[in-house]
Amino acid sequence: MVITLLPLFLISAVTIGLLLRSWPILSAYSLKELLFGSIWKPSQGLFGFWPFIVGTFWVTVVGVGLAVPPCLLVSIYLAEYAHAFTRSIAKPVLDLLAAIPPVVYGVWGLLAIVPFVETFLAPFSKRWLAFLPFMAVNSPTGFSILAGGIVLAVMIAPLVISVVFEIFATVPNDLRFASLAIGATRWETIRRVVLPQVLPGIIAGIVLGASRAFGETIAVLMVVGNVPQVPGSLFDAAYPLPALIANNYGDMMSIPLYDAALLCAALILLGVILIFNIAATLVLKRFMK
C-alpha cells in the first residue's frame, strides 16, 4: 500500500520542489514576461522562454507529424491484416526498437540524419519548396528542427504502434464478423466499424507519443543545433526546453536567478507532460477495462 503510493508521492514532491526552487524567478518576473519573452540573456537578467517553447513545439510537431501516418498504417496492418506469424515477429522487433537507448538514436541522427538534411533535404527545399512557410533554408548546416523531428519520429514509432495495435485488439471480433457477413470488404469493415470505435484511443496513443517526444532530451539535443532563437523554418536550429536544462544546469550558477530559471523550465516541461499523460491515460483506461 505504502509502496504503491510512492510514485504519487514522488510526483508531488518533484512538482512542489520545482515550484519552490523556481519561485524566485516566478516572483521577480510576470508569467507573461517569462513565457513570451523572446530574449534569453541570463547575464543581463533576460529570461524569455519563448524560443525554447517554440523550439520544443516544432520539434514535437514535426516528430509526431512524421511518425503518425506510417505508424497508423503499420498498426492497422498488424491488427487487421497480418498473419499471426508476422505479428509474432513484429512485436518483439518493435519492443527492441523501443529499447534502443536514446543516445544511440542521437549518434545515428548525428551521423546519418544531419548530413542527410544538409546535403539532400535542405538543397531540395531551397530549390523547390522555399516559397512555403517554414520551409526557407537560412542555415547551411543540417542541425535543425527537421533533423530533430526525424530522429524523434523514429524513436516514438514503436510506442505509438504498440499502443494503437493494442487498441485495435480491444474491438471484439464479432463486430468485424457482423460486417464481413453482409459482404463488406476488410477495408470497409475497418473504416466504418472498427475505426470509429477506436478513434479516441488512437488520439490518446498519439498524445502519449507526443508526450514522449516533448520530453526527449539527449537524442534531440545532439541534432537540433541548440541556438536560443525563435526558429522561423524547419531548417533552422532550435533549442528545446529539455536541451536547455540538460546543457546548462550546473554551469554558470553564479548568475542571479539562473538556477531558478532553469528549474522553472523544468516545471513547464513537467506540467505539460503530466497533462498529456493524464489525458491519454484516462482515455485509454476506457478501452482497456
Place this chain on the structure above:
Amino acid sequence: MNSHIQVRNLNVFYGKQQALKEINIEIPRQQITVIMGPSGCGKTTLLKSLNRFLELTDGTQISGQVLVDGQDIYASAVDVTEVRKRVGLLAQRPTPLPMSIYENVSYGMYIHQMRKDKREYKDAVRHYLELAGLWEEVKKRMHDPATSLSIGQQQRLCLARGLAVEPEIILGDEPTSALDPISSQHIEKKLLELKSQYTTVVVTHTLRQAKRLAEHVIFMYLGEVVEAGPAQEVFNHPQQERTRQYLEGLF
C-alpha cells in the same frame, strides 16, 4: 429434390485437427434445413463453410467444393464479398454494429450501393425492419444506438440487416441460443415466415427446435454426416443407429 447448395467432398482442418470429414450433402431450395448433432460435431464448421467464414480463422485448411446454384464458391475467380452478400449469416449472439438502428440496416445496402437516393434507403430500411418484425417497436427511435435495444430486438435487427442486402440463403448459427423464450419464438416465427423466399440453414443443438423448424435434416456426429433427408423420414424412421440414439436422447 431441387437443391440450392451442394457440398462435395468437403474436408476441413483446423491446424492438424480434422473438423469435417468427406462431407457430401444437398440443401433444398427455399426450405428450412436444420443441422443437428451433439456439440463439437462440426455443425457450425459446416455452416460457416457455406459463406466462406472458415477462412477468417488462421490455420484453417479447406478442400472440396461448395456449389451454390452449381457455382463453386471456393473457386479462385469468385469474389468472397459477393458470396457473403448472397449467403447471409445470423450469428449465435446478436451483434449490432456500433451505429444507430437505421444505420445498422442501411449499412449493407450502402456498402453495395444498392439504392439510389436517401428516400429509397429510408423505404428499404422500413421494409426490412417490417420483414424482421421489428418496425413497430423501433419506428420512433430509428436514430438511437442499436445497442439500446433489448437482446431479442437486437437479433431481429441483425436479421433485418442481413435481409437488406438481398441474400438468397440465410444461415443461422444457433440464432436463438442467447435469447429468452419469447424472443426465440419471434425469431423462429420469422424464419418460418421467410422460408418460402429464402433457402434457410439453421444449426441447433436442441432437438425440439429442430422438430419445430426442419423440413430437411442433416445429422452430424464427430465431423461426419451420419444421416440426411426430409425431416419426417429422419425423425420418424431413422436409418442409422446413431441417429436413433440421438433422437431418443441417449447422448
